[in-house]
Amino acid sequence: MKINFLGADQNVTGSKHLIQTNGYNLLLDCGFYQGRRDESNRLNRTLPFEPKEINAVILSHAHLDHCGTLPILVKDGFEGKIYCTPATAEIAKYIMLDAAEIQKQDALYFNKHTENPADQISPIYTEQDVLKVVEHFETIDYFKHTGQWTALNENIRFKFYDAGHILGSAIIFLEIKEGETVKTLAFTGDLGREYSPILPRPEYIQEDVQTLITECTYGDKNHSPITDATGSFKGAIATVIKNKGKIIVPAFSLGRTQDIIYILHKLLDQKLIPAIPIYIDSPLAKNITEIFPKYIKDFNGNFQRDFGSRGQSAFSINNLTYVRTIEESKSLNNKPGPMMIICASGMCEGGRVLHHLKNNIENPQNIILITGYQAEDTLGRKIQDGISPVKIYGKEYKIRAQVKTLHEFSAHADQNDLSSYIAHVKNLQRLFLVHTELPQATVFKELMEKSYPLLPVEIPTMGQSFEV
Numbered sequence: 001m002k003i004n005f006l007g008a009d010q011n012v013t014g015s016k017h018l019i020q021t022n023g024y025n026l027l028l029d030c031g032f033y034q035g036r037r038d039e040s041n042r043l044n045r046t047l048p049f050e051p052k053e054i055n056a057v058i059l060s061h062a063h064l065d066h067c068g069t070l071p072i073l074v075k076d077g078f079e080g081k082i083y084c085t086p087a088t089a090e091i092a093k094y095i096m097l098d099a100a101e102i103q104k105q106d107a108l109y110f111n112k113h114t115e116n117p118a119d120q121i122s123p124i125y126t127e128q129d130v131l132k133v134v135e136h137f138e139t140i141d142y143f144k145h146t147g148q149w150t151a152l153n154e155n156i157r158f159k160f161y162d163a164g165h166i167l168g169s170a171i172i173f174l175e176i177k178e179g180e181t182v183k184t185l186a187f188t189g190d191l192g193r194e195y196s197p198i199l200p201r202p203e204y205i206q207e208d209v210q211t212l213i214t215e216c217t218y219g220d221k222n223h224s225p226i227t228d229a230t231g232s233f234k235g236a237i238a239t240v241i242k243n244k245g246k247i248i249v250p251a252f253s254l255g256r257t258q259d260i261i262y263i264l265h266k267l268l269d270q271k272l273i274p275a276i277p278i279y280i281d282s283p284l285a286k287n288i289t290e291i292f293p294k295y296i297k298d299f300n301g302n303f304q305r306d307f308g309s310r311g312q313s314a315f316s317i318n319n320l321t322y323v324r325t326i327e328e329s330k331s332l333n334n335k336p337g338p339m340m341i342i343c344a345s346g347m348c349e350g351g352r353v354l355h356h357l358k359n360n361i362e363n364p365q366n367i368i369l370i371t372g373y374q375a376e377d378t379l380g381r382k383i384q385d386g387i388s389p390v391k392i393y394g395k396e397y398k399i400r401a402q403v404k405t406l407h408e409f410s411a412h413a414d415q416n417d418l419s420s421y422i423a424h425v426k427n428l429q430r431l432f433l434v435h436t437e438l439p440q441a442t443v444f445k446e447l448m449e450k451s452y453p454l455l456p457v458e459i460p461t462m463g464q465s466f467e468v
């Protein structure tokens with residue numbers, strides 16, 4: 001069989017891997033490339049293969065950089081099934097609809113400020129395109145719940161292991177017959193951490209894995225344990241109570257927001273923090289959080305112990321309000337502190353977080369709590385690095401609020417987690433490192449070559465193919 005690496009190669013977005021065997025074309029992930037506008041347009045509007053020739057897609061999880069170009073695939077003629085877990089199907093729909101809305105707003109804004117009609121842009125895809133994708137979803141639960149394989153044809157079958165990265169995330173394990181030979185291949189998608197607030201650690205694959213394609217986002221470093229975040233929340237809340245200030249928490253609507261609600265709920269139950277008003281100001285986060293209680297069976301033992309047996313929802317707290325409309329969101333500005341506002345986007349690149357930052361960043365009574373990785377050139381990174389003044393909606397603001405970073409919240413395996421996961425893979429013969437940048441991948445490749453001198457380790461480039 002041939003593996004074609006067509007996205008997230010020496011890069012962390014646009015995940016796409018095409019497996020070709022016995023005339024069958026199987027696509028693993030169909031992710032959106034996130035980066036500079038012109039490059040993102042070029043890579044997302046046209047896929048690097050003929051959509052009509054793809055027989056099936058298996059989707060690892062619902063993050064946009066893994067599912068976000070499915071609407072283009074379907075629009076351009078794909079007719080097969082898209083296999084994913086039930087939670088992934090539900091969440092991916094909201095993630096793609098949100099992306100369509102952002103593209104629409106983006107095009108409106110861009111066209112309004114462009115004088116030449118020839119430069120006008122259109123959204124990459126629309127809400128209608130997303131709704132057509134949903135018709136292709138075929139949901140398959142984790143093997144641990146069903147005990148069933150899924151056959152794509154007489155030669156190919158697969159099962160999902162739990163990847164522990166976000167709700168519904170799966171490791172795809174494939175068994176492929178070529179003549180008399182049976183080949184095995186696993187794709188980790190994105191791999192979760194050994195310990196996370198809600199989800200279990202990534203499940204180990206029971207079978208031999210000849211070829212492993214693994215993510216390697218943090219191949220070069222280790223995270224702090226997530227329990228350390230408790231102290232930071234306690235400290236920030238004590239400060240804003242004293243100051244009557246506001247805590248602004250830019251957070252991703254999927255994963256990070258639910259982790260934070262869970263931790264705050266637990267701290268409140270243990271009476272470790274006082275009940276200040278908490279606002280979740282992101283309609284996407286509300287939609288996604290509503291999906292979570294349906295999948296309690298997929299949460300970890302701590303979660304079951306803390307909330308499962310009490311029949312209490314971990315995601316609703318008395319002092320927590322989900323903000324729906326823009327008017328409600330704006331009205332928070334006139335309400336006095338203390339309060340916490342958790343809002344998208346996680347890197348402060350758009351969304352409601354911008355007006356909360358604009359209104360609060362110049363007040364030293366307030367705290368901005370950064371909870372995730374801030375990519376270069378984003379507003380979030382500038383705030384994190386204290387590069388004052390910052391520009392918001394074209395106007396300059398001095399950073400006078402306190403800025404604190406919680407490094408503990410990554411949903412990705414770190415170097416130790418990755419090494420330990422690979423150590424549990426049986427009879428591995430070939431390793432491919434994807435969803436990573438070259439410096440991180442190089443450090444991890446050297447580590448792997450030292451640990452397993454006979455194992456070939458590759459860091460593919462975009463467009464490269466390998467026979468395995």
Ligand SMILES: [Zn+2]
Nearest residue numbers: 061063165190
């Ligand atoms: Zn992911």
